[in-house]
Amino acid sequence: MRRDRIVPLIIAVALFMENMDSTVIATSLPAIATDIGTNPLALKLAVTSYLLSLAVFIPASGWTADRFGARTVFSAAIAVFMIGSIGCALSSSLTDFVIARIVQGMGGAMMTPVGRMVLVRTIDRRELIGAMAWVSTPALIGPVLGPPIGGFITTYASWHWIFLINIPMGVLGIVLALRFIPDVRADERERFDLVGMVLAGLGIAGVAFGLSVLGLNFLPLWIVVALVVGGACFIVAYLAHARRIANPVLDLTLFRLPTFFSSVVGGFIFRLGLGALPFLLPLMLQIGFGMTPFQSGLVTFATALGAFGMKWATTWILRAYGFRNVMTINAVVSAVFLGVCAFFTAETPIWVMLLLLFVGGFFRSLQFTSINTLAYAEVDPQRAGRATSLVSVAQQLAISSGVAVGAMAVEFTLHLRGGTTFDAADFPPAFLAVAVVSGLSVFFFARLAPDAGAEMSARPSLVAAEPQEKRAS
Template identity: 55%
Template structure:
């Protein structure tokens, strides 16, 4: 395996994942500079997520039509242009449009980057390669807030975006030099109806959930938008059954291994997606810590995530996907539940140790579930599987934040007062239960599921008929 490939892709994806959260701590400064309110400026956060939801589904078709390497480099360029536009925005409208442009680049970077990795990596090396590609998704959201706060405090919020220019240019140069040239695949005409329906469905759900959990607009707007998203989602399902080449190939979900990765991994992401929202909020509102102190505590998750890369491939080779994902999801969910016992009197060393273990286990889980998605997918279907898995990930992360926000809102409505420490504890217990439920999907896997990728030799390989009858 060429180890430069996952590292190059990881650098670009880290830029995207960090940037998606880096402005969170800088909203007041940006809002004051462009003469708007921080609440209204949260529309910029939402516009980025909406752009991802619209354009991720078409990423696989674009990669096949124009070449994965070409699309990946173009995506970095679009992201950089959007970053520069953000830095020079002087009004709310300009900033929202600039973030949307950034999202267009980000929507192509993640799934196409993963597509490049899968196509250029032998199956037996995929777990090791995926272990590096999963680091940005875990580290970026944690690094973003403290980095954003530091840059805004000691420099200017504009540098949050301008710093992406040299990173992006280096990423394009490295991709040009080291990423393999890939032949363009035969592509059918673009499914425009499917593109419209899937875009409205995914963006409607993401936008609606964001508005509900971060009410920059009246909550009723969020509920109506979510409803529109679900209606369009149902219309897409009807369209996909009739279309010869639907944009999102939902028939891939008939594959039990791919289905377990998407659905089981999705349930786990709902719980995990709530943690970056709940944990800093609890530290700041219930413990009285500063944003910087909170960020320094939660940052140890990144250390755990990176540390796991040294042993991930060995763990899956020794125990197989089924066993590791079952126990990994349960142990990771258990660490989330333990957060519900944190109090201001809990020693920092204890909290840091538990958060470190949680980052360690979650990193292993995400590496495995991402690699499992491609374990039983034919080479010609990889470009179809990638956007489908990416769309599911974005929706589930948005669901996680909405779930956490909804729990806190419901609890404050019940006791009629401000947020209390017990409200956060209950929220952690609920999201931990959701993450733990993901294990059900991995219990249904056969012991030899994904052996060609993991290298696990503990069970004899079953025939395809046996696998189908056992799982089905």
């Protein structure tokens, strides 16, 4: 098999574990909460702690891969992820579970960005859309299988086993990585920005964790406020620090590239809304509609199945219509299908839910692939490591914040109606809120140039005109 096929498929093994893990746990939250003695919404700490760990440790991924080699770091990351998975299975309290999820996040923080860095540095730009599709397509099998498998295991066995299924996949991933992943590393070794790593990590951790516990009564309000404000101060300190050194851990000068800016900032807002869907939908189906975890999983897997179907059409669509047109229109379409979930009721026919979730997943997959690919349109191969770190931080922080925003919306609705337990009426406002947030990303995609990413999408007229336009400018 060609290198531009086998390498993306190996990287997809890691993405398979991450994607299936996130969807499996979403359908099993109520059962896990009952077993360890907490409420389902409190378990968003387990979701956000994983995503938060990703965001904190991802900044070091680019430098680590350049220093020790992509193959070594990628393999070690899978091993750490497996250790965290075993820890989750052995957890007996919320604290144990959160700690194990943080360990998982440390492993995941290296897997995805290092894998993308390998693709960007070893595959021609014109082939990058296809390579991203090859990476994403097998990885989407995880979300397809995750909800029904997680629901089946939770309903008929024990939730502990949903984490142990990562072990055989991890072993396979390590074996393949050691054999086929090229040992990509930087020609020149840069000094690691430890001060920037600490400042950025504390800033991201403070803001994201503070938002995730807001309204849970998990910590006193003054501590929550201190976390958010303190995190914001550390972020400001990092911004000042990054201007004074040559090689900051997060290279913010990349935002000067128009395609990178629109992809990362617009993608952040888009994911901010979409990040709440895997958390809110299973809870609504189980707590609001009384479905079992298995029934809930069979419904929610339609979203990932729709995403799987889109991968085969992505390259053709982007080549025919261009990144700007596709991303602008599709941001609105995807937001609408997210908001449709607010109108689901216990009486809604299952086939209607499945159809709407399938179509929504179809369009969201197109948007995610477009965002992930366009971010590297103007990035030099030498800066690929920095770009993948910054892109991954933004993505994971957006998903973490999306879970927090969705949960806060549910809690706020419960408070307004004076209820003490959650029911189906508490979820529609949350879906509408996150849909509006996601739709706001359209303003960033609309500002792209008409020929943005033309070289990657291989649009004949624009690619031919590009050199002349650049000379004229």
